[in-house]
Amino acid sequence: MPAGLVISAPASGVGKTTLTLALARAWRNRGLNVQCFKSGPDYIDPAFHAAATGRASVNVDSWAMDRATIAHLISRGTDADIVLAEGSMGLFDGVAARGVSGTGATADIAEMLGWPVVLVIDPSGQAQTAAAIAAGLRDYRAGVRLAGVVLNRVASPRHEDLVRRALNDAGIAVFGALPRHAEISLPKRHLGLVQAEEQAEIGKLIDEAARFIAEHVDLDAVLRAAATWSPQAASNGLNVTPPGQxxxxxxxxxxxxxxxxxxxxxxxxxxxxxxxxxxxxxxxxxxxxxxxxxxxxxxxxxxxxxxxxxxxxxxxxxxxxxxxxxxxxxxxxxxxxxxxxxxxxxxxxxxxxxxxxxxxxxxxxxxxxxxxxxxxxxxxxxxxxxxxxxxxxxxxxxxxxxxxxxxxxxxxxxxxxxxxxxxxxxxxxxxxxxxx
The missing domain is CATH 3.40.50.880 (Class I glutamine amidotransferase (GATase) domain)
Incomplete structure (x- = not known):
């Protein structure tokens, strides 16, 4: 059976997409079948997921979709070894009024599927406070389980040590710490990332990200933290009528x-x-x-x-x-x-x-x-x-x-x-x- 993880963060712009792509490609390079999903209304990231895994990625959205639709979409991961759901914005960020099955927050998907969350934390401009933020996210909602964190953009070994010690004291696992690495920065424009199909070097960029992540993150520990997952039967698929034949x-x-x-x-x-x-x-x-x-x-x-x-x-x-x-x-x-x-x-x-x-x-x-x-x-x-x-x-x-x-x-x-x-x-x- 496949194992599932959610990749999230306290906010946008912290490195969720880069970590998701790098993990996916690194595990694929080890011979694993990796399936990705995107939580929330993002029509750009799924193409990056497909470039990293060789498998089509789709969106799951708790505000717009009911549980049956989400189950149907997630069921495509049945034959994968590891399934990654990349979040949007911060872990608990959604709208004020509940939609079909939630507020659109990544936490809705994590709780619905029972998958633990790997947090990407950017401790720039702070040290021990990063542990307080991670602990607050861990304890904010009972049905959402934190697997651990990956630190991104750490300034120095001393900075990393301060943050690691604080997280260890809080009982939060640290899977790895990433120093700044401009070579794996994904280009952006006003509606998000420059699309995958517009980047001729996207394969090389993802390969470099995978190499960098494998060097600084304990991939085996992250994989062990994933939840074994038994997909629910997807009964009647999507409630979508095509606009024409x-x-x-x-x-x-x-x-x-x-x-x-x-x-x-x-x-x-x-x-x-x-x-x-x-x-x-x-x-x-x-x-x-x-x-x-x-x-x-x-x-x-x-x-x-x-x-x-x-x-x-x-x-x-x-x-x-x-x-x-x-x-x-x-x-x-x-x-x-x-x-x-x-x-x-x-x-x-x-x-x-x-x-x-x-x-x-x-x-x-x-x-x-x-x-x-x-x-x-x-x-x-x-x-x-x-x-x-x-x-x-x-x-x-x-x-x-x-x-x-x-x-x-x-x-x-x-x-x-x-x-x-x-x-x-x-x-x-x-x-x-x-x-x-």
Whole structure:
């Protein structure tokens, strides 16, 4: 039977992803089958997990998914030797109001699965206080079990010794301590890490991280701390209706934010997916019955999208008879115009009246619960959809008929309602699941 661990931390930016990738590759190099998951709404990290393990990774989310859905997704780890769930933000960070099976916190997944937590602690600017933080996290919630910690970015041997002694006094195992190592720093941009497929040297970077971790962390001790895990039977899979039988999916550096579990659910339901690249001036497959534009980084490629007349005219022709849906960045491209960070206005496809601006930068972040006021591909009027929004654009104009009434996780109504016009629909949130 496989063994399971959760990799978490007190906060974001401490090194969870780097440790997860390094452990996964180091154990894979030893001949173990490693399966990774991502806790929370992150559409970038699963691709890094896949690069490290050679196995597809998916998201599990206690706010948006019920226990049956999570069990179904986790069951893919049945044939693995070790399963790692990488957390998001801090261990107990979630929203104020409970969702389907929790608040979205990594701790929900750890408790639900019964997997112990390995904490990544960055003791920069402190020493014994790091032990107090780790002890507080250990004792905060009865159902969450701490396996031990890995120290990251320790300043010196003396610094490491002070922190280790304090953790030992608190009864907390230290699996290893990592000195600063710039060579394994993963590059970032405004929505998170630069995507794995954009990094030609990602394999070498993960190999170096694995070598570095193996040198400084007791891999055998971490493996022994994992909980033997017997997966529950996954009864009825994901409650996801594909948007069509044959789906034309935009897929390139500007359109890449789509949850892996959604694509798998569409295929499992019998749908076929054909991809095309708007950046390469390609058009959707003429035999498709629906076109889906996921989010990504259209703001970094707005000039190219505006210049690609074949893509824009082809998408407009497709939408004359068949549905087209856009999420976040895809929604922006369905709009009339996108104003980039330099204030330059770029013409988009004009299927919707939406106009957005990155010159007036403002972060929009959080879970979303939408009740559809009209149908969208795969979902009927009245459907309750759970998703997540994360972007830095500002709405300049959103003149079309609202697609949905959208609430944040506190229940407050928000202005990002999505839009519909003709066969075109769009939302700022990325769909995770539909309420059963």
């Amino acid at each position: 044959r789906i034309a999916l935009a897929r390139d550096a500007a359109f890449s934010f789509v949850y892996p579990h959604m694509l798998e659910a569409w295929r499992a339901a019998g749908a076929e997916i054909s991809t095309f690249s708007p950046l390469a001036d390609e058009t959707p497959d003429a035999s498709a019955d629906v076109c889906w534009l996921p989010g990504g980084y259209p703001e970094l490629h707005a000039g190219g999208i505006a210049a690609n007349a074949r893509f824009r005219s082809g998408l407009r022709a497709f939408a004359e008879r068949r549905p087209v849906h856009g999420e976040c960045g895809g929604y922006m491209v369905l709009g009339t115009a996108l104003i980039d960070a330099d204030g330059i206005r770029h013409e988009m496809t004009g299927l919707l009246g939406l106009e957005t601006s990155f010159a007036r930068r403002r972060m929009h972040l959080g879970y979303r619960l939408a009740r559809l006021a009209a149908p969208m591909p795969g979902h009927a009027t009245g459907a309750r959809l759970r998703g997540h929004e994360f972007h830095y654009s500002t709405i300049v104009a959103q003149p079309d008929t609202p697609l949905a009434v959208v609430h944040d996780a506190t229940g407050a109504v928000i202005a990002e309602t999505g839009s519909r016009r003709g066969h075109a629909t769009g939302t700022f949130f990325h769909l995770i699941a539909e309420d059963r």
